[in-house]
Amino acid sequence: MTICSRHLFSRRLLAATLLGLCTAAPLALAESDSLGWIEKGLVLPERVAVKFKLDTGALTSSMHAEDIDEFEKDGDDWVRFSVELEDVDRDEKIESTFEREVRRYIKVRGAGGAERRPVVMMKICIGDKVYDEQFSLNDRDRMNYPVLIGRRTLENIGAVVDSSKTFTTEPDCSNT
Template sequence: MRRGAWCLAAALWSGLALAEAPDRTVGWVEPVTLMPWNLPFEAKLDSGALTSSLDARDIERFERDGESWVRFRLQFDDEDKGETFAMTLERPRVRRLTVRGAGGTDDRPVVLMDVCVDGVRHEEEFSLRDRSEMTYPILLGRRTIGHLGRLDVASTHLTEPGCDGDAPRKPHRPDEEASGDDGASEAHEEKGETDGAEASSSSAAEPEDAPASE
């Protein structure tokens, strides 16, 4: 029953995404740039996941002026230069989600980050977790994919890398996040890497990601 409900929700989302998405086709792996630092990454685009995910280390939760904030470390290995880039960021926590795994449940903070795809900056929600054992440091879920274009799961690298300083920016729209089917329980496996869709509230737990085998 739950699988049938999820399939119906996915079909409805696909129709809406095609109607609202830009006239662009993206592959299941694309070059993205984390802004405003112009950090290049390879990202996996996965329609089996709802919320996008960002590799974050040393995650700390704290309060500032009565609001929930998150402090975390970004780490980027530049294989061409043989260098490791790391920096600590602080962001307001926009919500949290609970993910269910073999070891129990895990609450993950969600923050807003700017990511550039094919020359356009998108302010998107990202859940924070240590993805050091995953193949890709960034996963773009279907909320973000709906802003990018049509997903071609048989292709990769259909977009141009890089982002100019005057690139157009599309701000986050909370009303779009509220319309998603956050309660659906999804386990999606591709290329040995499982990235389950994630719930938008602490009351709905979702499957945990599994490390990549690549």
């Protein structure tokens, strides 16, 4: 083999090795860091333990909210809303009222038409980490799960959703 052909062979071997490492690493990571399609999480600051549905079909996360009242504060759009959640650990309903600045509005289309929803920042705990994420507010009383985690939040969590699993982790954000 000439020096040029050995150099070309070495470069191809290196490229193939790097490609193999790049494609193998995410698969190993995905298996160890996967979450189920339903997980238990905490809504903070009240530390209410509820079932979260991890929905890769939804872009924005959504949280159950009632009595949504929009108002203006210091020239910005704000909302006041009530959250009534069933705490699955304590088997009791927890009610809280929040005021949050509206980050943006989204338009949600469904079978009943389109509606405009406010999006606010809320803190949640999944596993052992706290996430400050955007949630659209909607009355989810008729839904099985009061909190829906969408792709934007899933991207920040950095885990793969395994649709064959549920409840793979317990929320433990006790040091926050």
